[in-house]
Amino acid sequence: MIIIHDSRLPDEASANLQKHGECLSFYTENITYEAIAGHPDIFICPVDEKVIIAPNIPAVYMDFFLRRKIAFITGKTIVGNRKQNTTSYNAVITDKYVIHNSKFTDISILEETKNKIFIDVKQGFARCSLMPLKDNNFLVSDKGIAKKLQEKGLNCYYFSPEEIILPGFPYGFIGGCMGAYQNKIFIIGSLKYHSDGDKTERLLKRLNYEIVELYDGKLFDGGSLFFCG
Numbered sequence: 001m002i003i004i005h006d007s008r009l010p011d012e013a014s015a016n017l018q019k020h021g022e023c024l025s026f027y028t029e030n031i032t033y034e035a036i037a038g039h040p041d042i043f044i045c046p047v048d049e050k051v052i053i054a055p056n057i058p059a060v061y062m063d064f065f066l067r068r069k070i071a072f073i074t075g076k077t078i079v080g081n082r083k084q085n086t087t088s089y090n091a092v093i094t095d096k097y098v099i100h101n102s103k104f105t106d107i108s109i110l111e112e113t114k115n116k117i118f119i120d121v122k123q124g125f126a127r128c129s130l131m132p133l134k135d136n137n138f139l140v141s142d143k144g145i146a147k148k149l150q151e152k153g154l155n156c157y158y159f160s161p162e163e164i165i166l167p168g169f170p171y172g173f174i175g176g177c178m179g180a181y182q183n184k185i186f187i188i189g190s191l192k193y194h195s196d197g198d199k200t201e202r203l204l205k206r207l208n209y210e211i212v213e214l215y216d217g218k219l220f221d222g223g224s225l226f227f228c229g
Contacts, residue, residue, distance in 0.1 A: 001022070002023075002070065002228040002229050003023045004024045005017060005023060005024070005026060005222060006026055006027070007027040007038050008167075009220065010215050010220060012215035012217075013188050013220065016212075016214045017225075021227070026040050031056060032080060032081055032086055033081055035168035035169055036086065036223060039176065039223020040224055041128060041175070041176065043057045043079055044226060045089040045106070045109055046228075047093050048095075048112075050070075050072055050073060050112075051070065051071070051072045051228065052106065052109055052112065054077065054089060055074050055075060055077075057079075070229065073108055073112065074108070083124055087104040088109075090126055090128060091127060092127050093109070093116070094116075094136075097117050098110075099130060099145070099149070100126045101122060101123060120148075127175050128175050128176045128223070129175050130142070130174075130175045131180075133180070133204075133209075136154050137154075137157070137203070137207060138156050139157050139178075139200065140158060140159065141158070141161040141164075141173040141175070143158065146158055158196075159200060161173050163194045164176075164218070164220070165219065172219070175224060176223050177220060177221055178225065179225025179227060181227040183208060184210045184211075185204055185209040187219065188222050189213065190217065191211075193217065193219065194218070
């Protein structure tokens with residue numbers, strides 16, 4: 001299993017991730033602004049058994065995907081510093097749904113997900129704000145997304161973005177703190193340090209997730225954890 005993560009995670013979190021698979025420590029320079037320069041969900045969008053990647057992702061990562069035989073498609077949108085080109089790959093894709101702001105979605109994502117239901121939301125940073133769980137359950141830090149998903153009959157659980165660390169910003173978002181692989185959910189930090197932690201732990205246990213807290217500290221928004229293979 002390959003785990004893609006921001007290279008700037010707390011040291012304990014990075015070390016613990018290495019116990020679960022081969023880690024690809026991700027970071028870019030002079031492409032987008034510093035707070036999200038190492039966030040996988042700005043440059044990479046997992047779609048079913050493949051990933052869609054920004055065309056200006058550093059060549060070292062594209063070479064890594066080729067060597068590890070990770071199927072990928074190169075998107076059309078070049079990542080930069082504006083909302084239009086920092087959000088293009090920040091979509092949530094499940095087996096049934098695509099959740100994103102359609103104004104910003106890279107065309108390659110749309111082409112690869114024609115068989116899925118598109119839920120159009122105002123938030124461009126959908127993956128940052130939203131963590132998809134089993135059985136059409138979602139953790140969400142954006143009230144607009146929560147309202148739209150509830151209108152579609154999906155189960156949404158609001159998780160306040162406050163108390164989530166994102167260096168350079170007042171707070172981060174729940175989607176950026178997590179990643180799921182099979183029946184395990186990996187969390188960058190510990191739920192006990194957040195006021196919504198107890199109810200979230202109960203939800204995850206009810207859904208039969210094994211919770212893996214990667215370090216003993218406040219939740220850290222690292223731009224999601226992605227798992228391949």
